[in-house]
Amino acid sequence: MSAVTYELIKVCKQSGARLGKLHTPHGTFDTPMFMPVGTLATVKTMSPEELKEMGAGVILSNTYHLWLRPGEDIVEEAGGLHQFMNWDQGILTDSGGFQVFSLSDLREIKEEGVHFRNHLNGEKLFLSPEKSIAIQNSLGSDIMMAFDECPPYPATYDYMKDSVERTSRWAERCLAANKNPDRQALFGIVQGGEFEALRKQSASELTSLDFPGYAIGGLSVGEPKDIMNRILEYTTPLLPSDKPRYLMGVGSPDSLIDGAIRGIDMFDCVLPTRIARNGTCMTSSGRLVIRNAKYAKDFTPLDHNCDCHVCKTYTRAYIRHLVKANETFGFRLTSYHNLYFLIKLMERVRAAIWEDRLLDFKEEFFESYGFNKPNAKNF
Amino acid sequence: MSAVTYELIKVCKQSGARLGKLHTPHGTFDTPMFMPVGTLATVKTMSPEELKEMGAGVILSNTYHLWLRPGEDIVEEAGGLHQFMNWDQGILTDSGGFQVFSLSDLREIKEEGVHFRNHLNGEKLFLSPEKSIAIQNSLGSDIMMAFDECPPYPATYDYMKDSVERTSRWAERCLAANKNPDRQALFGIVQGGEFEALRKQSASELTSLDFPGYAIGGLSVGEPKDIMNRILEYTTPLLPSDKPRYLMGVGSPDSLIDGAIRGIDMFDCVLPTRIARNGTCMTSSGRLVIRNAKYAKDFTPLDHNCDCHVCKTYTRAYIRHLVKANETFGFRLTSYHNLYFLIKLMERVRAAIWEDRLLDFKEEFFESYGFNKPNAKNF
Ligand SMILES: [Zn+2]
Ligand SMILES: [Zn+2]
Numbered sequence: 001m002s003a004v005t006y007e008l009i010k011v012c013k014q015s016g017a018r019l020g021k022l023h024t025p026h027g028t029f030d031t032p033m034f035m036p037v038g039t040l041a042t043v044k045t046m047s048p049e050e051l052k053e054m055g056a057g058v059i060l061s062n063t064y065h066l067w068l069r070p071g072e073d074i075v076e077e078a079g080g081l082h083q084f085m086n087w088d089q090g091i092l093t094d095s096g097g098f099q100v101f102s103l104s105d106l107r108e109i110k111e112e113g114v115h116f117r118n119h120l121n122g123e124k125l126f127l128s129p130e131k132s133i134a135i136q137n138s139l140g141s142d143i144m145m146a147f148d149e150c151p152p153y154p155a156t157y158d159y160m161k162d163s164v165e166r167t168s169r170w171a172e173r174c175l176a177a178n179k180n181p182d183r184q185a186l187f188g189i190v191q192g193g194e195f196e197a198l199r200k201q202s203a204s205e206l207t208s209l210d211f212p213g214y215a216i217g218g219l220s221v222g223e224p225k226d227i228m229n230r231i232l233e234y235t236t237p238l239l240p241s242d243k244p245r246y247l248m249g250v251g252s253p254d255s256l257i258d259g260a261i262r263g264i265d266m267f268d269c270v271l272p273t274r275i276a277r278n279g280t281c282m283t284s285s286g287r288l289v290i291r292n293a294k295y296a297k298d299f300t301p302l303d304h305n306c307d308c309h310v311c312k313t314y315t316r317a318y319i320r321h322l323v324k325a326n327e328t329f330g331f332r333l334t335s336y337h338n339l340y341f342l343i344k345l346m347e348r349v350r351a352a353i354w355e356d357r358l359l360d361f362k363e364e365f366f367e368s369y370g371f372n373k374p375n376a377k378n379f
Numbered sequence: 380m381s382a383v384t385y386e387l388i389k390v391c392k393q394s395g396a397r398l399g400k401l402h403t404p405h406g407t408f409d410t411p412m413f414m415p416v417g418t419l420a421t422v423k424t425m426s427p428e429e430l431k432e433m434g435a436g437v438i439l440s441n442t443y444h445l446w447l448r449p450g451e452d453i454v455e456e457a458g459g460l461h462q463f464m465n466w467d468q469g470i471l472t473d474s475g476g477f478q479v480f481s482l483s484d485l486r487e488i489k490e491e492g493v494h495f496r497n498h499l500n501g502e503k504l505f506l507s508p509e510k511s512i513a514i515q516n517s518l519g520s521d522i523m524m525a526f527d528e529c530p531p532y533p534a535t536y537d538y539m540k541d542s543v544e545r546t547s548r549w550a551e552r553c554l555a556a557n558k559n560p561d562r563q564a565l566f567g568i569v570q571g572g573e574f575e576a577l578r579k580q581s582a583s584e585l586t587s588l589d590f591p592g593y594a595i596g597g598l599s600v601g602e603p604k605d606i607m608n609r610i611l612e613y614t615t616p617l618l619p620s621d622k623p624r625y626l627m628g629v630g631s632p633d634s635l636i637d638g639a640i641r642g643i644d645m646f647d648c649v650l651p652t653r654i655a656r657n658g659t660c661m662t663s664s665g666r667l668v669i670r671n672a673k674y675a676k677d678f679t680p681l682d683h684n685c686d687c688h689v690c691k692t693y694t695r696a697y698i699r700h701l702v703k704a705n706e707t708f709g710f711r712l713t714s715y716h717n718l719y720f721l722i723k724l725m726e727r728v729r730a731a732i733w734e735d736r737l738l739d740f741k742e743e744f745f746e747s748y749g750f751n752k753p754n755a756k757n758f
Contacts, residue, residue, distance in 0.1 A: 069700065
């Protein structure tokens with residue numbers, strides 16, 4: 001049996017969204033779920049205890065970054081990433097592919113892998129399917145991702161077809177390279193950009209390899225939301241219903257709901273922590289920019305409808321003061337609240353699936369958050 | 380009765396150090412004690428819950444900084460500093476005097492107060508005894524400090540004599556300005572530099588005003604340690620034994636012990652949190668610079684003899700990785716440990732006073748920390 005299995009509990013009669021459970025070597029987690037990102041073996045500003053308290057089940061960590069710092073050998077010697085960072089719940093590691101294609105502008109894609117330069121010091125590096133899996137085996141994550149090419153957006157059909165086919169060949173090499181299939185599940189990544197035929201080809205080639213889970217990659221790279229939704233609509237039905245489906249790099253509240261409606265079970269994004277470090281908060285009534293002068297004497301919580309520790313304890317005026325003074329504790333508070341907000345949003349999404357009313361919930365949420373307004377921002 | 384009272388429990392037969400209790404409107408705290416510094420209504424990187432967990436009783440906050448950001452009016456409207464920052468234990472605020480003299484180089488000292496420029500934007504400001512107390516009354520601290528002049532080091536006898544006499548006149552004005560003597564105790568500050576006669580004059584003038592507590596100011600400004608100790612030796616006996624004695628701005632482990640031996644009850648310093656943000660830790664075997672390469676694969680705790688949450692949970696290798704990657708959580712861990720270290724050091728100092736063996740404890744501690752080595756650093 002695979003290290004990670006998916007249990008389908010219920011399909012929402014109104015929307016088709018899936019309620020399920022993800023069983024991993026480090027616990028079982030309800031889906032659809034949102035995974036906080038802990039790039040360098042830490043979810044920025046947060047402690048593992050805080051993440052647990054807010055109900056984060058699985059976190060994502062970045063293979064590329066940990067490979068460079070501190071090095072996967074050190075993490076392995078520490079007993080793996082869980083022990084290194086004191087996190088006893090699920091960990092998903094990406095493959096490093098995205099960073100190779102987004103952080104490095106000097107790269108050469110060959111069949112054996114990618115030659116590129118370290119974004120920190122310019123040093124020459126090489127990453128291949130085998131190398132990525134070896135690093136992820138050293139890290140000991142519960143879910144590993146196959147090493148894929150992340151093509152630029154937009155890309156031509158011919159470029160994308162080459163890329164999809166190479167990604168399929170790389171996926172097969174990744175499967176063969178996994179030393180710990182009983183403890184670490186490897187997910188394949190469906191690519192293909194905006195080309196339905198290529199998404200079909202990618203899904204068909206990858207599902208024939210029988211991965212324990214599938215991700216949809218190459219989205220949230222700049223395409224309009226309706227394009228993303230349309231791609232999800234024709235791609236998720238191509239994936240087996242007894243395996244988890246993970247939409248990579250997506251974390252705006254509207255996209256989480258739209259993704260769930262289209263059959264997605266797992267999401268990750270740096271958005272909640274990144275905007276928190278700029279003082280932007282997600283609230284039940286929409287985006288709140290805490291630096292705004294109107295909050296200087298506002299002694300109410302960040303979000304009146306939030307029961308997180310931050311909202312129960314601190315005022316907008318205090319958080320604004322800290323953020324404006326660049327005090328770390330301010331960013332702890334905004335990060336905590338934003339992560340809590342998305343984790344609770346997914347709880348509400350699951351409740352709505354259970355009650356066969358996810359489309360109604362979407363309407364209510366979009367209206368109160370302000371997504372129905374003209375020119376609404378996506379966070 | 381004064382808002383803050385001191386209860387003398389015992390004098391160490393070996394050293395003369397005092398064991399006592401400080402009763403404040405926000406709790407009773409054992410002395411000698413170390414107060415973490417929360418400049419801008421936050422002890423950098425820490426939460427109030429963490430400070431409580433480590434046993435911090437009283438924290439210090441800075442009047443000058445809070446005056447500028449967010450403004451004492453906002454803190455007052457929030458219900459005072461305790462409520463603003465969610466801290467229900469003791470708070471001491473300084474007078475702003477030190478910042479006026481250390482952060483601003485354009486200043487003019489007059490009898491009515493000091494004209495100077497805002498260190499953030501150059502704006503012209505004026506601080507006087509009355510203004511400092513009015514701000515501290517708005518902040519609502521349990522212990523307020525009199526507005527004093529902090530003379531440069533070294534200063535001439537004539538300059539210092541003028542300064543001491545002005546500080547005494549200002550102290551009297553501060554007492555008269557305190558609107559809440561029943562809820563906020565005002566401490567006088569003995570100045571006089573290295574001049575024994577002036578320390579005597581300052582102590583005599585201030586004790587005649589009958590403050591509920593006395594601080595010794597103008598130390599730890601660059602003078603050698605033996606000078607500081609000698610000044611303490613002739614100054615503390617000038618202070619009434621039924622009032623608390625506070626040595627301002629001192630927080631290196633050796634000086635905490637040396638100060639206690641000379642009859643000091645309270646200390647504060649940014650040292651533990653400042654060096655933590657550079658990755659330097661205080662441990663039972665001395666300074667530990669976590670960035671050092673030798674800790675890259677060291678999977679032992681920061682301090683083998685520390686039972687703080689950080690030392691029970693994380694390794695040197697992990698903390699080094701975080702600090703080198705400039706991750707906030709790394710600075711949370713080093714800050715937590717350093718504050719815990721000093722708070723526990725004071726617990727051990729109190730236990731040694733109880734057992735009439737503080738001089739023995741000093742020898743043992745100095746030996747294990749490395750203070751007896753030639754060219755030992757003071758932290
Ligand atoms: Zn909240
Ligand atoms: Zn410790």
